[in-house]
Amino acid sequence: MDKLHWVLDFCIRHQTVLGYSTLSLLTAASEHIFSSVVFKCPCNSGNMLYGSVFLIVPAFILFLLGYMVNTRTWRLLTGSCSLEKCCSCNRWGACTHYCFVLLMVTAKALVAPLTWIAVALLRASFYECAASGNSLIRNFMCKGKGQECHKVLVKIPCDEKLSQNISTEVLSLKAQSQLIGWILVSSIMTVALISTCASHCYSPVSYLQLKFWKIYSKKERELWEIKAKEHATKLAEINTKCFFEATDPAPFQTPTNEDWRKISVLYTFNSQEQYYSMIHKYVNTNRGNSVRFKQGHQNLPVLEFVDEASASESGF
Secondary structure (H helix, E strand, O other): HHHHHHHHHHHHHHHHHHHHHHHHHHHHHHHHHHHHHOOOOOOOOOHHHHHHHHHHHHHHHHHHHHHHOOHHHHHHOOOOHHHHHHHOOHHHHHHHHHHHHHHHHHHHOOOOHHHHHHHHHHHHHHHHHHHOOOOOHHHHHHOHHHHHHHHHHHHHHHOOOHHHHHHOOOHHHHHHHHHHHHHHHHHHHHHHHHHHHHHHOOOOHHHHHHHHHHHHHHHHHHHHHHHHHHHHHHHHHHHHHHHHHOOOOOOOOOOOHHHHHHHHHHOOOOOOOOOOOHHHHHHHOOOOOHHHHHEEOOOOOOHHHHHHHHHHHOOO
């Protein structure tokens, strides 16, 4: 039982890393299935198109799915095209903030497609097929060898023995693909490490306070889910009962549209008056009517979990 508790605690504390690791493994497994079962290079003039589609199109689809499943995408988009927002005076500040959040969303959406491309390049099947049909690569590898070399190069994905007929002075297509793949992997890891270090370096709060903040966000989300279900259930029961019994409903307090709008805006951090969420800020600023409610600074990357926790409350 103690070991099970330790495992659960470990998964909760490292859920972000484990989540991305699982996503990467699933993407790699999907690529393996595609390249082994579905992918069959035609070994003719259509090599370039066929190989490029398998290399790029699935990655693009995964990129779009990354946007769709990210909670901050819908938190950013919902209600942003309403007339009230369009007529707002402070559009420049809002656009700047939106672009900043969009950059963070894009970075997370790139995890799966970059994993697909990196794994595909290391396996080399897609690149080998696409490159063998590319005129620039054919001219480079077959320089001074005549048209026969061009014909042989197109057939290489279907018969690896044919690669022996190409000059050994240049890297084979498989070696080129794997080299590009390792460069891509090392670049991704370097950028990820630098961005993580930068986000923690510029954190507006200390390490232990940040851990406390994340615990608070998790607990607030859990309690919000419970209270929201209870409130929605009670309201539904009142309305249903009044409908069937043809009676007038008793007064029932429920948040107004303005209340929902105030707690749904993107979180901004203020070092002078710190709040751990928009709900926390709302209840401590006279239900969002105080001037302090509108005060805030740029949402830093290290605090992005605040918006993600709040957005997941709504089920997106």
